[in-house]
Amino acid sequence: MCYVLGIDLGTSGVKVLAVRQDGKVVAEATREYPLLQPYPGYNEQNPEDWVQQTYLAIEEVIQKTGIDAAHIQGISYSGQMHGLVLLDDKGNVIRNAILWNDTRTSQECKNIEETLGEELYEIAKNPALEGFTLPKLLWVKNHEPDHYSRATTFLLPKDYLRYRMTCKLQMDFSDAAGTLLLDVVNKQWSLTICEALGISIDLCPELVESHHCVGNITEEVAKRCGLSSSTQVFAGGADNACGAIGAGVLSSGKTLCSIGTSGVMLSYEEHDERQYNGAVHYFNHGKQDAFYVMGVTLAAGYSLSWFKDTFAADATYESLLAQINKVPAGSNGLLFTPYIVGERTPHGDSTIRGSFIGMDASHTFNHFIRAVVEGVTFSLREALDILRESNHEINHIYSIGGGAKNDNWLQIQANIFDASIQKLENEHGPSLGAAILASYGVGWFPTLEDSVNMFVMYGETFYPQLDQVEQYERFYRSFKRIYSDTKAVNEEIKTYRDNCN
Incomplete structure (x- = not known):
C-alpha cells in the first residue's frame, strides 16, 4: 500500500498526517514551537523551529506506523498565511519571520492605500491590512534597511519549510494571493504594485499551482527524517485553501x-x-x-x-x-x-x-x-x-x-x-487538504474532486x-x-x- 504525507505548518505547531491510498488516515503527529513577542503587537517565529519540529513529527509518524519510506510517494503542505521570511543570496534566513497576527505595520498599510487607492482592490482584490505580507516587507525596508538590502527573495512559512526539504524556491497561487503583491485574477506578480511602492519584483519567487510537483526530498533531509529521496514534493496551499479542500x-x-x-x-x-x-x-x-x-x-x-x-x-x-x-x-x-x-x-x-x-x-x-x-x-x-x-x-x-x-x-x-x-x-483540517493535493499530484486520482470523494467523510448535521x-x-x-x-x-x-x- 502507498502513502502520502500532509504537513500543516500552523501558528502554534506543525501537524504531519499520513494517509493511505484507500483514504484511511494511519497516523498523525504534532510538534509545537514558541511564539516570540519582543514588543506589544509583535508576533514572530524562528523559521528553524518550524524545520526541526517538522522533521521530528515526520520521524514520529514513520515510527508509529512502520511505513517503508519507499512507499511514501508524495508530500504536500499547508501553512499559516501572510508570514514574511526573508532570504539572502545564500538562502539563509535574514531575520525572524513576521507572522500574520503581527500588528506593527499600521503606517505601512496607510501608505499602501494612499499610494494605490482603488487600484489595489482591482489588482490584489484585498485591502492593505496589518496581517498581509506586503506591509511587513515595507516595514523591514523602512525600519531595518540593512536586513532589507540583504534580501534576495521572500517566502511564506510553508514555502520556506518546503525549500529546506527540496532546495527549491516557489510559492503557490493560493498563498501568494495573501501577500498583496499578486494580480489575483491574472495569476502573476503585479509589477504595478511593486513599482508604486519601490519593491523589486525580483524578490518574488516563482509561482506554481498547488498540485505542482516542485521536486524531490533532498538526500540530507531523507536521511534526517527516514524518508526516501524519491518522494515527490508538491507545492501545497494556504491553510484556508487546504482547509476548504479537506472539507x-x-x-x-x-x-x-x-x-x-x-x-x-x-x-x-x-x-x-x-x-x-x-x-x-x-x-x-x-x-x-x-x-x-x-x-x-x-x-x-x-x-x-x-x-x-x-x-x-x-x-x-x-x-x-x-x-x-x-x-x-x-x-x-x-x-x-x-x-x-x-x-x-x-x-x-x-x-x-x-x-x-x-x-x-x-x-x-x-x-x-x-x-x-x-x-x-x-x-x-x-x-x-x-x-x-x-x-x-x-x-x-x-x-x-x-x-x-x-x-x-x-x-x-x-x-x-x-x-x-x-x-x-x-476532520483533520488543512493537513488533510495538503494530503489530498499530494494524492492528486502523484496521480492516484484523475481529478481533485475524485481525491476528495475518497478522503473526506461527512458526519452529523445540526439544524437551526x-x-x-x-x-x-x-x-x-x-x-x-x-x-x-x-x-x-x-x-x-x-x-x-x-x-x-
Whole structure:
C-alpha cells in the first residue's frame, strides 16, 4: 500500500498526517514551537523551529506506523498565511519571520492605500491590512534597511519549510494571493504594485499551482527524517485553501466555517463576478483556476484559549464547553466581542479591543464561557452576512476546527448562522487538504474532486432551532452596535497605553 504525507505548518505547531491510498488516515503527529513577542503587537517565529519540529513529527509518524519510506510517494503542505521570511543570496534566513497576527505595520498599510487607492482592490482584490505580507516587507525596508538590502527573495512559512526539504524556491497561487503583491485574477506578480511602492519584483519567487510537483526530498533531509529521496514534493496551499479542500469545498455554493486560532467563513467561487471592494478577502483557491471569498475573525479559538488560560488555567476545553448548555441562548444578556487582538472582518481595525457588555451580579462563570462562544460565532456571522448580501445562497455550512469538536457549539453555530451545520467524520483540517493535493499530484486520482470523494467523510448535521434563531437575532443586532459604540474609547485607551510605554 502507498502513502502520502500532509504537513500543516500552523501558528502554534506543525501537524504531519499520513494517509493511505484507500483514504484511511494511519497516523498523525504534532510538534509545537514558541511564539516570540519582543514588543506589544509583535508576533514572530524562528523559521528553524518550524524545520526541526517538522522533521521530528515526520520521524514520529514513520515510527508509529512502520511505513517503508519507499512507499511514501508524495508530500504536500499547508501553512499559516501572510508570514514574511526573508532570504539572502545564500538562502539563509535574514531575520525572524513576521507572522500574520503581527500588528506593527499600521503606517505601512496607510501608505499602501494612499499610494494605490482603488487600484489595489482591482489588482490584489484585498485591502492593505496589518496581517498581509506586503506591509511587513515595507516595514523591514523602512525600519531595518540593512536586513532589507540583504534580501534576495521572500517566502511564506510553508514555502520556506518546503525549500529546506527540496532546495527549491516557489510559492503557490493560493498563498501568494495573501501577500498583496499578486494580480489575483491574472495569476502573476503585479509589477504595478511593486513599482508604486519601490519593491523589486525580483524578490518574488516563482509561482506554481498547488498540485505542482516542485521536486524531490533532498538526500540530507531523507536521511534526517527516514524518508526516501524519491518522494515527490508538491507545492501545497494556504491553510484556508487546504482547509476548504479537506472539507470538500470545491464547487459553487459550498461554504466552510473554520474555528481555529483565528476563525474563517469561506465560500467557493469560480469567477471574478462579484465586487466585494475589500469587505471580505478574495483569494485564489488550491484548486486550479478557482477562487474563494473569506471573512476572518482574528481571535476565534484564541478568545476561548485566552479566557481559559486567564481564568481557568487548570480546566480542559472539554470541561468548559460541557457547561455552556446550562446557560440560555444569549447568556442572559452578556455579550462578548472577540477583538482581543484587533479585528479583520468586517472592520479591519488593529486598534479595537474586546469587551464584555451587559455584566451584572447574576452572571456566573458559565455565562462568561457561553458569551465567549457566542461572541466568536456572532463575529463570523458578520462575514456570513456579507457573503449572503453578495448573492451567495448559503443554507448549509461545513464546520471544522476546534468549534466543530463540541456538539453544543455546533448547535450554536446552526442557530446563529440560521443554516444547517455539518461536521466531518474524519476532520483533520488543512493537513488533510495538503494530503489530498499530494494524492492528486502523484496521480492516484484523475481529478481533485475524485481525491476528495475518497478522503473526506461527512458526519452529523445540526439544524437551526427556530425559537433560538429568533432569540439570537435580537442579541446579534445589539452585538453589531458594540464595535461602533466602543471604537472611540478604544482609540483613546491605545493613546494612553502608548504614552505609558
